[in-house]
Amino acid sequence: MNNSRVSLIAAVAENGVIGRNNDLIWHLPGDMNFFRTTTTGHHVIMGRKNYESIPEKYRPLVNRTNIIVTRNKNYSADNCLIFHSLKDAIDHALNAGDEEPFIIGGGQIYQLALENNFIERMYLTHVHESFDGDTFFPEFDEDQWNLTSVKMNEADSKNIHPFTISVYDKK
Numbered sequence: 001m002n003n004s005r006v007s008l009i010a011a012v013a014e015n016g017v018i019g020r021n022n023d024l025i026w027h028l029p030g031d032m033n034f035f036r037t038t039t040t041g042h043h044v045i046m047g048r049k050n051y052e053s054i055p056e057k058y059r060p061l062v063n064r065t066n067i068i069v070t071r072n073k074n075y076s077a078d079n080c081l082i083f084h085s086l087k088d089a090i091d092h093a094l095n096a097g098d099e100e101p102f103i104i105g106g107g108q109i110y111q112l113a114l115e116n117n118f119i120e121r122m123y124l125t126h127v128h129e130s131f132d133g134d135t136f137f138p139e140f141d142e143d144q145w146n147l148t149s150v151k152m153n154e155a156d157s158k159n160i161h162p163f164t165i166s167v168y169d170k171k
């Protein structure tokens, strides 16, 4: 378990918005590809609302072990693992030998993960635009993180907003 780390991956607007009406707001195939390739082969741990926001034909997310966190003891979803605590979900993924389980949101689960110091690396896609929304990425203290990688993506015909993929490692 020594060579493992728990990571978080999110796409965040300039004003901190990550979602609206239990849905994503922007369509950025370049970022979706980054999300898919980064998380493939790993455990992806998500809140119940995030899971239900994924269109049925895309869930569970393929080639990943999907874990849903809910307080509902009767909850079930085909081909997913269900946990009632985020810590238990993370421990399960690590005990299964995953060297990089991913917390994939939404807002409540990001908040829980950061306030409990579960996260060692964050992959944040900064979308260079502000949006109206109802779900936000938690405020975090940038002094506690090293920005270890930055990749700027200009807007193009498929990705109408410019975005920067930044990797932050916990100091």
Ligand SMILES: NC(=O)c1ccc[n+]([C@@H]2O[C@H](COP(=O)([O-])OP(=O)(O)OC[C@H]3O[C@@H](n4cnc5c(N)ncnc54)[C@H](OP(=O)(O)O)[C@@H]3O)[C@@H](O)[C@H]2O)c1
Pocket (backbone or CB within 6 Å): 009, 010, 011, 012, 017, 018, 019, 020, 021, 022, 023, 024, 046, 047, 048, 049, 050, 051, 053, 069, 070, 071, 072, 075, 083, 084, 085, 086, 104, 105, 106, 107, 108, 109, 110, 112, 135
């Ligand atoms: N931009 C991005 O990168 C990104 C990524 C992911 C999601 N999103 C967006 O985020 C939004 C959803 O986020 P959200 O904050 O509304 O919900 P969420 O974090 O996805 O899920 C919240 C649910 O998680 C469960 N939960 C929360 N705390 C818990 C705890 N301590 N123990 C056990 N279970 C717990 C509860 O499920 P029960 O109610 O079943 O008990 C709660 O209702 C959507 O708009 C989605 O599109 C954006």
